Amino acid sequence: MPTVHLLDYVAGNVRSLVNAIEKCGYTVDWIRGPEDVPRAEKLILPGVGHFGHCMSQLASAGYLPAVRAHIDAGKPFISICVGLQALFEGSVEDPSVPGLGLIKGRLDRFDDTQKSVPHIGWNSANTSGRSLYGLRPESKYYYVHSYKYPYVKGELEDQGWTVATGTYGGEVFVGAVAKDNVLATQFHPEKSGVAGLRVIKAFLTGEGAKTLGQVVGGPAPTGGLTRRVIACLDVRTNDQGDLVVTKGDQYDVREKTSGRDVRNLGKPVELAKKYYEQGADEVTFLNITSFRDCPLADLPMLEVLRRTSETVFVPLTVGGGIRDTVDTDGSKVSALEIAAMYFKSGADKVSIGSDAVLAAEEYYAVGRKLFGNTAIEQISRAYGNQAVVVSVDPKRVHVPNGVDATRHSTIRTRFPGPRGEEYCWYACTIKGGRETRDLDVVELVRAVEAMGAGEVLLNCIDRDGTGGGFDLELVEQVKGAVRIPVVASSGAGNPDHFREVFEKTRTDAALGAGIFHRGEYTVKQVKDYLAEKGLEVRQYEG
Ligand code: 1PR
Known part of the structure; x- marks a missing residue:
């Protein structure tokens, strides 16, 4: 050759x-x-x-x-x-x-x-x-x-x-x-x-x-930046030890049946390729168990990335477990080193969840000072801020009014709480939504932007897996708080939900998971629909 x-x-x-x-x-x-x-x-x-x-x-x-x-x-x-x-x-x-x-x-x-x-x-x-x-x-x-x-x-x-x-x-x-x-x-x-x-x-x-430089014909060029549609794969090992793509309802990934097996929706590498060929603009893998007992160098996700990047020529993001860690042999491994392993294996961006929340809390605790030692700062310094995504897992907290009820940034909501509360704020969570912190999304995204994050992946636990549409209020609140791009996630159930989030918010991209895994719609159908509605999208070139 x-x-x-x-x-x-x-x-x-x-x-x-x-x-x-x-x-x-x-x-x-x-x-x-x-x-x-x-x-x-x-x-x-x-x-x-x-x-x-x-x-x-x-x-x-x-x-x-x-x-x-x-x-x-x-x-x-x-x-x-x-x-x-x-x-x-x-x-x-x-x-x-x-x-x-x-x-x-x-x-x-x-x-x-x-x-x-x-x-x-x-x-x-x-x-x-x-x-x-x-x-x-x-x-x-x-x-x-x-x-x-x-x-x-x-x-x-x-x-x-x-x-x-x-x-x-x-x-x-x-x-x-x-x-x-x-x-x-x-x-x-x-x-x-x-x-x-x-x-x-x-x-x-x-x-x-x-x-070079010869005059060629062809159609007039189309407009600028397209609406990005991202396919997301939550990956974990199931109870039989197989690596599977799963999908939760409000982060619960187990079947509702008596066995409560981990929902198995397919194989990560195969699904990534399928979505690439349907026109996905990016593919995101979230390692939702962090494979805690596995030596880092053998992380199954590394192999998933290596194999995926052989056939999928769009950006790949990987998240889950990117934090300073102690390896199974007792040696310390920094978040930067883990990120480096992922980049070498074919990832273009890493996504940081829990660790970003803890770093943001620390940032405010010390009076908004940065010392260059957080994972976000270290990885963005070495690889550029475009390589660092912060994945946010917020939950709605309803409050009766917008000012005295809480110190957090509230919004007036079109969806009042169970006691008719007309306001809410969004609390950050860690550990896959299992622990709620006293930090709101606005505080989090402003802190991580200051640290050098290049993008926000904005999930929403209340909407995750519901198919009821994106939380437009959350997306707008976060977009109003930062200059870096925001990816709206959680709740996509049909192509019109994508249109809605692009038309009614300033989101930079929209992500779907269950809608694609359950075979309800293909990425292509979503994009064709957006194109029909006059939104600019990229179509897959075979
Ligand atoms: O905290 O740095 O180790 O990162 C863990 C990562 O794993 C975080 O990005 C967190 O969002 C994710 N995660 C942890 N547990 C779960 C779970 O489901 N039990 N998944 C989880 C998050 C949310 C999205 C999902 C969208 C769209 N899943 O990834 O794809 O909500 O879903 P939909 O279109 O079907 O509604 P760390």
Whole structure:
């Protein structure tokens, strides 16, 4: 098999990239030091996380002259995400660190006054009718970034680049650029399904460089960021010791029958693939028992991720048990180390539940100070805040009025409590909803945003498994409290519930579990329905 070289300088999920390259019929050889670069014919520079961190890593390991020499020699080169940003002169993310300076200009940050930042999800890469490594106007690509190069018509083209753009809340940014032997994408082609594999293939075969810039036809490009639909798999071992996808009613995952077996709705890897092929924009695995008696290196979830990432080319999130732990042999393992195992196995994001609540309590107890030692801070520092999701498991607490009844952030609800209480607040829980804490969702999400979480996965115990629709009041309360994206979860029972949460709240994404596992609707049916109602969605490309 032909070989491509991957520069191994940065933490993050490169497994998906390797899987994507192998899927295109190539093998990966690793560049472990600058002295390896000259033997590369085709070179890939992956990038995740922080611009300054990436550039300093590259510089301190002595890679920069070698990478420049590779590019100057006219050999094929692709850089991804922060890798694209590295081609510019610098970024406001870390003004003290210079970029490669191959492209004139500096990156700035998305404006977050009216929209969520990071920009996460599927967006266009509009080439304005030019050929650019197989990008198509009707396709969507997976982006995750807070910093961007603002597009000014003609500016990069005058430097000889062919450019593709995306639009996010009115800001037009550079989604991909290419010139001669160089291709750079702000989106992750390895996470962009078949549309992304096409780009990787065009790079590997050389076809993309050959046809670069030619005028091509095709439909007018469709709009910006699509509505993200996520499939969630709660995974645990059942009483027979098999790893199964299960689903609770208000977090009770046992059958109501006398045996009270753990509900078994299928196998994790198979179901993930099925939902990917139905068009799921992301797949989330929640390890709901944390496999307490298993050595960490053998966690069954690691294998689930490894196998899933071989066939599923959309972002994968994994949650459950991400906290400082003592392994079965007595050794201490940090949350960061556990996250690292998951990233190496193919996860793109980790989701933290109970530990985030405890960290938030501590944050308030010490007067809103941060010391850099929480799991959220450590993981977001190493892998970027887009890689850290906080999973919230709130429960409604009804109160008679909004002001004196509690110190917590209340809302006036359309669904009064059992004694006619017209207000409620949402209490955070830990340990899969078994323990309720004196911390409300607003306090939690503000604290974790300050710590560097990049997204909130907002469950709702009252709605979980009911099929009665999302808790729109909860979603709006949380959206009003933070700038980071929020994923609405719990309660989806039909496609109209997805429409409702997208139209009536400012949610960034919506997640369903039981609706898909029970076979009531497919992800495709949900998306077709949303499209019919005029909402922009990404359709699976086979
Ligand atoms: O606390 O960091 O170990 O994380 C544990 C994780 O496991 C948390 O994310 C927590 O939400 C999850 N979890 C723990 N116990 C359960 C349980 O069900 N017994 N599942 C559980 C949470 C909620 C969602 C579900 C949506 C949508 N399940 O994952 O998928 O509510 O369901 P629906 O569409 O069927 O209504 P830590």
